[in-house]
Amino acid sequence: MNETGSAIAIGPRIVAAGGFGVLYREGMALIEDVAGYLDGEGRGDSRILSREASFVYATESMRLTTRLMQLASWLLLQRAVNEGEITKENARSEKEKVKFSATPSQRGGPGYDQLPEKLRDYIDKGDRLFDRVMQFDALERGKMSELDPGTANGIADQLARLKAAFARA
Numbered sequence: 001m002n003e004t005g006s007a008i009a010i011g012p013r014i015v016a017a018g019g020f021g022v023l024y025r026e027g028m029a030l031i032e033d034v035a036g037y038l039d040g041e042g043r044g045d046s047r048i049l050s051r052e053a054s055f056v057y058a059t060e061s062m063r064l065t066t067r068l069m070q071l072a073s074w075l076l077l078q079r080a081v082n083e084g085e086i087t088k089e090n091a092r093s094e095k096e097k098v099k100f101s102a103t104p105s106q107r108g109g110p111g112y113d114q115l116p117e118k119l120r121d122y123i124d125k126g127d128r129l130f131d132r133v134m135q136f137d138a139l140e141r142g143k144m145s146e147l148d149p150g151t152a153n154g155i156a157d158q159l160a161r162l163k164a165a166f167a168r169a
Contacts (some may be wrong), residue, residue: 019136020079020136023075023132023133023136026080026129027071027072027075027129027133028075030068030069030122030129031069031071031072031124032052033122034064034065034122034126037118038061038065039124041118042061042116045116045118045119046058046061046116049111049114049116050111050114052110052111052114053111053112053114053115054111055111056109056110056111056112056114057116057119060112060115060123061119064119064122064123065122065124066101067100067101067126067130068126068129070098070099070101071126071129071130071133073094074098074133074137076135077090077091077098077122077144078140081146086166091137092141098131107120
């Protein structure tokens with residue numbers, strides 16, 4: 001708590017303290033891994049699928065690729081801010097141009113279970129990366145959800161926010 005009795009926004013401090021580095025490295029490694037899989041082993045995996053599963057493979061691999069490219073844009077913009085190459089305001093303006101495609105609320109349907117396990121694993125990792133980036137973006141903007149003032153205390157509130165931010169790490 002600060003002098004006025006309100007909670008201190010720690011999100012920007014976490015961002016500034018290097019919490020972004022791990023997210024950036026993991027995100028870029030995932031992007032590279034997925035690209036390697038889809039260009040190599042994934043091609044072979046897709047050839048042996050049923051017609052129905054082959055269509056789902058094409059759809060899901062396109063969704064995953066699109067999502068990861070959107071995340072790469074966000075990660076690169078944030079890295080540019082962290083390295084002083086652009087201002088936070090410029091980055092926010094550019095980030096607004098990156099429209100994240102919706103994550104399907106439920107995976108599955110006919111043919112989904114026939115997808116290669118490795119692709120389904122990459123899809124899950126991509127969804128988790130998206131969630132982490134959105135949490136990090138909220139932290140960076142100082143927009144974590146507010147807790148009920150009647151039930152929150154200073155330390156418990158901050159700890160809950162930290163747990164929420166890093167729960168999916």
